[in-house]
Amino acid sequence: MNEQQKLMRSIQIQNFILQETALFLDSHPYCRQALRYYQKHRRMREELVEMYEARYGQLTIYGGTASGSWHWVTEPFPWEV
Amino acid sequence: MWIYEKTLQYPVKIRKPDPAMAKLIITQLGGPDGQLGASMRYLNQRFSMPYREVVGMLTDIGTEELAHMEMIGAIVTQLTRNLSVEEIKKSGFDAYFTDHTAGVYPVSAAGVPFDVKYIGVKGDAIADLNEDLAADAAHVQEQPSQGHAVRPSGCFP
Amino acid sequence: MMDTRNSWAAPRELYESMPPRRGLRGMRRDVPTGRFQNYAVGMNGAGITDRASEEGGGIGTLQYEPEDGRVVPIADPPAPDEVRITGEENPDSGACGGTDALTGWPLAMVYAPDQVWRELYEDEEALSAGTLFRELNLPFCPGCRKNGR
Structure with missing residues (x-):
């Protein structure tokens, strides 16, 4: 895997962890252990996303650095081989 | 509302096109137990649920199913790229190809287009949640059945 | 609530x-x-x-x-x-x-x-396992049950 793929993989891992934790919190909204775990991983994900968007372009239409070009369409979509 | 994030929930990188497999995998998209149905079921059921915990769960799971839908589309696209006429005919993919070429059109493995009748929304929490249990059981059953039908071909990283 | x-x-x-x-x-x-x-x-x-x-x-x-x-x-x-x-x-x-x-x-x-908050996978393991929770890793075994057993 190249650097971009490795960083993307880390984001995918944190995304999945947050997805699973959110689902648990949906039915346990006051569970402190889960809330602490959520906050820790949310911070991790934010750092990874900031790094990724700075180097490789937007991950959402609200993200990225809106610089010389609209990376949303100049960079590949995730299913492109 | 929804925000799209430019990533797949799980990476999809298929090295070798295989239209015969695409014909079976596509049922996870447009079939009776596929992801399109699942996301429509959960995202619509949530409006009539009497507890916010359940509304939250259905919103989040329905959203996740949209991401799964995207992965199936990615798989089908990668399995059907750069096909020769010979490959199309040999693989049994020719009927689908006639109507949709290498496009992604939600159908079942038998070619039946997606039907919203696959989902149930009664507006009654217990009925709807029982439907969800049944749907998930069917979906979980489908995956290994598909595994049996499809040769292991080292498609996934 | x-x-x-x-x-x-x-x-x-x-x-x-x-x-x-x-x-x-x-x-x-x-x-x-x-x-x-x-x-x-x-x-x-x-x-x-x-x-x-x-x-x-x-x-x-x-x-x-x-x-x-x-x-x-x-x-x-x-x-x-x-x-x-x-x-x-x-x-x-x-x-x-x-x-x-x-x-x-x-x-x-x-x-x-x-469900109880317990027995979580490590970060990388969770994505591969398809769940964050060990208790929810329930592999399906088609053909394991025959003749009602």
């Missing part, structure tokens, strides 16, 4: 008119009040505050807060010997029912145990 009552309130009122049942997190409900508190899929119902969780984790004693503002400790369910079993057979044998953990709960309903 958050309520999303809409103008057609029938489902909520229907549930609340149903006979008493035990709290599904292993907590008990005040049986005499007759209020239906819990959902068939294991969540707190209206009025129950999970005080123990708010104060720092773990399942503790729940208190029930009906709309008139009383705070009522949730009582224990009927003990098995209070559940009357008709018939000649010795109830202790279980042959006539009445000895499992759900005795006394309303019939013809689906119940699911409440």
Whole structure:
């Protein structure tokens, strides 16, 4: 895997962890252990996303650095081989 | 509302096109137990649920199913790229190809287009949640059945 | 507990008119009040505050807060010997029912145990396993069950 793929993989891992934790919190909204775990991983994900968007372009239409070009369409979509 | 994030929930990188497999995998998209149905079921059921915990769960799971839908589309696209006429005919993919070429059109493995009748929304929490249990059981059953039908071909990283 | 009552309130009122049942997190409900508190899929119902969780984790004693503002400790369910079993057979044998953990709960309903926050996978393992929780890694084995066994 190249650097971009490795960083993307880390984001995918944190995304999945947050997805699973959110689902648990949906039915346990006051569970402190889960809330602490959520906050820790949310911070991790934010750092990874900031790094990724700075180097490789937007991950959402609200993200990225809106610089010389609209990376949303100049960079590949995730299913492109 | 929804925000799209430019990533797949799980990476999809298929090295070798295989239209015969695409014909079976596509049922996870447009079939009776596929992801399109699942996301429509959960995202619509949530409006009539009497507890916010359940509304939250259905919103989040329905959203996740949209991401799964995207992965199936990615798989089908990668399995059907750069096909020769010979490959199309040999693989049994020719009927689908006639109507949709290498496009992604939600159908079942038998070619039946997606039907919203696959989902149930009664507006009654217990009925709807029982439907969800049944749907998930069917979906979980489908995956290994598909595994049996499809040769292991080292498609996934 | 958050309520999303809409103008057609029938489902909520229907549930609340149903006979008493035990709290599904292993907590008990005040049986005499007759209020239906819990959902068939294991969540707190209206009025129950999970005080123990708010104060720092773990399942503790729940208190029930009906709309008139009383705070009522949730009582224990009927003990098995209070559940009357008709018939000649010795109830202790279980042959006539009445000895499992759900005795006394309303019939013809689906119940699911409440998930506990425990046994998480490591970060990378979770994505490969398809779940964050070891207890939810339940591989399907097609063909494992033959002839009803």
